[in-house]
Amino acid sequence: MWPRLWFAARRTAIQGNAENALKTLTRASSSQAKRAEFSQSKPTKSVLNVEKFTDFQLYNEEVPQFLPGSKEIKNLEKALEHYENNCEDIPIVINGKEIRKGQETYQVMPHRKGHKIAKYYYADNATIEEAIRASVEKQKEWDRTPLTKRIEIWERAADLMTHKYRADLLATTMLGQSKTVIQAEIDSGAELIDFVRMNAGYLKQLANDQPLSPQPEITKNSLRFRGLEGFVAAITPFNFTAIGGNLAYTPALMGCSVLWKPSDTAMLSNWTVFKIMREAGLPDGVVNFVPAIGKNFGDTITSSPDLAGINFTGSTATFKTLWKLVGDKIDTYKNYPRLIGECGGKNFHFIHPSANVQTAVAQTIRSAFEYGGQKCSACSRLYVPESLWESQFKGPLIEKAKDLQIGDVRDIGNFYGAVIDENSYQRILGFINEVKNDPECTILAGGNLSNLKGFFVEPTIVQVKDTNKRVIRDEIFGPVLSVYVYKDSDLDKTIDLVRTATKYALTGSVFATDESFLKRALEEFKHAAGNFYINDKSTGAVVGQQPFGGARQSGTNDKAGCPFYLMRFASMQAVKETFVPLPDVYYPYMNKTNN
Ligand SMILES: NC(=O)c1ccc[n+]([C@@H]2O[C@H](COP(=O)([O-])OP(=O)(O)OC[C@H]3O[C@@H](n4cnc5c(N)ncnc54)[C@H](O)[C@@H]3O)[C@@H](O)[C@H]2O)c1
Numbered sequence: 001m002w003p004r005l006w007f008a009a010r011r012t013a014i015q016g017n018a019e020n021a022l023k024t025l026t027r028a029s030s031s032q033a034k035r036a037e038f039s040q041s042k043p044t045k046s047v048l049n050v051e052k053f054t055d056f057q058l059y060n061e062e063v064p065q066f067l068p069g070s071k072e073i074k075n076l077e078k079a080l081e082h083y084e085n086n087c088e089d090i091p092i093v094i095n096g097k098e099i100r101k102g103q104e105t106y107q108v109m110p111h112r113k114g115h116k117i118a119k120y121y122y123a124d125n126a127t128i129e130e131a132i133r134a135s136v137e138k139q140k141e142w143d144r145t146p147l148t149k150r151i152e153i154w155e156r157a158a159d160l161m162t163h164k165y166r167a168d169l170l171a172t173t174m175l176g177q178s179k180t181v182i183q184a185e186i187d188s189g190a191e192l193i194d195f196v197r198m199n200a201g202y203l204k205q206l207a208n209d210q211p212l213s214p215q216p217e218i219t220k221n222s223l224r225f226r227g228l229e230g231f232v233a234a235i236t237p238f239n240f241t242a243i244g245g246n247l248a249y250t251p252a253l254m255g256c257s258v259l260w261k262p263s264d265t266a267m268l269s270n271w272t273v274f275k276i277m278r279e280a281g282l283p284d285g286v287v288n289f290v291p292a293i294g295k296n297f298g299d300t301i302t303s304s305p306d307l308a309g310i311n312f313t314g315s316t317a318t319f320k321t322l323w324k325l326v327g328d329k330i331d332t333y334k335n336y337p338r339l340i341g342e343c344g345g346k347n348f349h350f351i352h353p354s355a356n357v358q359t360a361v362a363q364t365i366r367s368a369f370e371y372g373g374q375k376c377s378a379c380s381r382l383y384v385p386e387s388l389w390e391s392q393f394k395g396p397l398i399e400k401a402k403d404l405q406i407g408d409v410r411d412i413g414n415f416y417g418a419v420i421d422e423n424s425y426q427r428i429l430g431f432i433n434e435v436k437n438d439p440e441c442t443i444l445a446g447g448n449l450s451n452l453k454g455f456f457v458e459p460t461i462v463q464v465k466d467t468n469k470r471v472i473r474d475e476i477f478g479p480v481l482s483v484y485v486y487k488d489s490d491l492d493k494t495i496d497l498v499r500t501a502t503k504y505a506l507t508g509s510v511f512a513t514d515e516s517f518l519k520r521a522l523e524e525f526k527h528a529a530g531n532f533y534i535n536d537k538s539t540g541a542v543v544g545q546q547p548f549g550g551a552r553q554s555g556t557n558d559k560a561g562c563p564f565y566l567m568r569f570a571s572m573q574a575v576k577e578t579f580v581p582l583p584d585v586y587y588p589y590m591n592k593t594n595n
């Protein structure tokens with residue numbers, strides 16, 4: 001009796017009449033009551049609460065104008081005064097405990113290298129291990145925190161960053177990373193706030209996207225988010241405060257616990273982000289602040305069986321080192337560690353003979369020299385056709401580069417400040433000396449450097465005759481632009497060259513008004529850039545508008561600034577809940593009844 005009623009109920013439900021299906025089930029369950037020892041007597045209810053969201057805050061933060069006398073300028077001036085005159089003592093923070101021990105180190109202002117703005121401590125291996133243990137413990141608890149609660153913290157943090165602490169974020173980024181006010185704002189203001197607010201919005205969208213449950217009275221299917229079991233190491237670069245915040249806190253939003261190793265040369269701004277997240281209500285231990293010597297940190301985290309992921313942005317060489325360490329120890333981990341790495345670039349501007357020259361020149365100057373070329377997306381190789389070069393392009397390009405003023409970032413007339421540190425200065429000097437000694441390279445602008453007061457490098461333009469030169473092939477990460485002038489009749493050959501000349505594939509732009517060429521360019525450069533621009537510069541991706549990342553040696557292309565990025569830090573669990581009993585094993589066609 002019972003199985004027939006059960007299958008009848010299923011059939012009715014499949015036909016869409018849920019109410020009748022339930023009535024049939026009720027009859028079935030009453031006939032079943034006598035055999036309660038085999039099965040439940042009535043349908044059960046769902047025990048899994050799947051949170052649903054309706055309000056998604058998906059909008060970009062407005063960039064203020066910073067006009068003289070404006071409120072934002074007054075606030076900024078005050079904050080700059082404060083951070084210039086108070087050397088902050090930054091601790092290691094593990095599970096809320098502030099630790100001030102280990103090798104003492106200082107962060108200086110790159111444009112005034114004698115001026116210290118922060119003192120911090122390198123965690124030794126034992127301290128890194130302590131942070132790992134604390135993170136692994138915390139993850140179990142944090143992962144049970146409802147999404148709604150986490151999202152509230154992120155939205156509160158975005159508000160704190162927008163209002164109360166915006167000037168602090170900007171000032172610490174300007175002084176510590178030598179950014180002009182506008183470069184600091186598009187990074188530690190707008191982009192950081194966008195990451196924090198929009199990632200919370202993306203999580204709501206993702207959580208709403210639940211699997212099919214065609215017979216919800218009988219079976220409910222759900223997908224629930226789990227953080228990565230163990231800990232995630234966020235290893236972050238100097239050049240974007242926003243990247244530090246995104247790399248450390250997006251895994252946390254998704255239920256992971258994190259060891260954040262900030263860059264030595266972005267310590268003060270990254271510490272400011274950490275403090276804001278703490279004030280917003282993030283429980284202790286979810287993100288642990290662990291400055292350390294890179295190699296010690298890399299060796300220690302990859303030696304832990306609990307390593308669940310590495311969220312890295314920085315140079316290709318460092319990422320490869322980490323990948324190799326993980327590969328060597330793959331048999332020791334409890335999970336397969338997720339490896340997320342956004343790395344270097346050698347980004348191109350390709351000028352077609354039909355291009356609007358004025359735009360192409362202006363966009364190239366901005367892309368190559370804003371923040372002294374220290375964006376992974378900066379244009380560092382320019383291809384110009386012979387038909388435009390001497391007659392229209394070369395003069396304005398050189399003139400504009402020579403016109404750029406560089407110096408202290410507090411002087412608003414300066415286009416950029418200093419490069420980040422002595423290492424960077426010496427690397428750039430190496431490239432410039434190489435081209436000075438190479439008869440196949442001509443310096444068209446700049447080429448002078450000074451590290452007396454700070455690490456200053458003039459905007460430098462180098463024309464190369466041979467595209468195999470290191471200066472047009474390797475990442476320099478400084479204000480050095482290489483130009484190759486191609487014969488108009490060699491268009492096809494040059495396209496090929498642009499595509500294959502480097503190992504990177506991060507960003508690239510084409511400038512043209514010829515539509516058929518632009519359509520062709522979309523195909524030709526499909527794998528040459530993760531972020532591709534038409535008649536726009538290769539820098540300046542906006543969260544939610546141009547999700548960011550490149551392939552080949554430029555990284556794992558996980559596209560920060562869109563919902564897919566969040567999924568890298570989630571290990572989903574599919575849950576099927578069945579509300580009706582199954583008392584027997586037979587199918588109707590078997591024509592068997594229960595005893
Ligand atoms: N693709 C992107 O989205 C993106 C964005 C920003 C910067 N970048 C790239 O970042 C680089 C510049 O940043 P950087 O100079 O800070 O890079 P970096 O590789 O020198 O350092 C990045 C981080 O790795 C740490 N580190 C160094 N050696 C380590 C090791 N052995 N183990 C573990 N950690 C180690 C550093 O201390 C720092 O925190 C450029 O190559 C740039 O193109 C890429």
Ligand SMILES: N[C@@H](CCC=O)C(=O)O
Binds near residue numbers: 239376377539540548
């Ligand atoms: N997302 C930034 C680059 C970040 C890397 O340095 C841009 O698009 O310019």
